[in-house]
Amino acid sequence: MTSGALYSTGWGFRSGPAGEDCVGRNNVQRCREALMMSKAELARKAGLSTLTVDRVEAGRPCRLDTKRKILLALGKRISDKDEVFAAGRVNPSLENSIADDVAARA
Secondary structure, three states: OOOOOEEEOOOOEEEOOOOOOOOOOOOHHHHHHHOOOOHHHHHHHHOOOHHHHHHHHOOOOOOHHHHHHHHHHOOOOHHHHHHHHOOOOOOOOHHHHHHHHHHHHO
């Protein structure tokens, strides 16, 4: 095994030794905070534990069903998955998109 190898995780490439669990970044926490939602509230709406939400926000791997539940609890469509879960990328228009969603609900 060589250190620093690139490998596919299904949601993008991360660097690290092959077979090692590397932590990727996502925008779940940013989306949740933009909606002024607590971690416990997101967990309740998604039907998940707060520990699971904490792990997802930290970039730990999770099941597709968990991602689906989080997307729906954040008021997003499944097609918005890349905007919320894209590893290593932060969409600069994400906060504007969330603000527009919040304004449309008001």
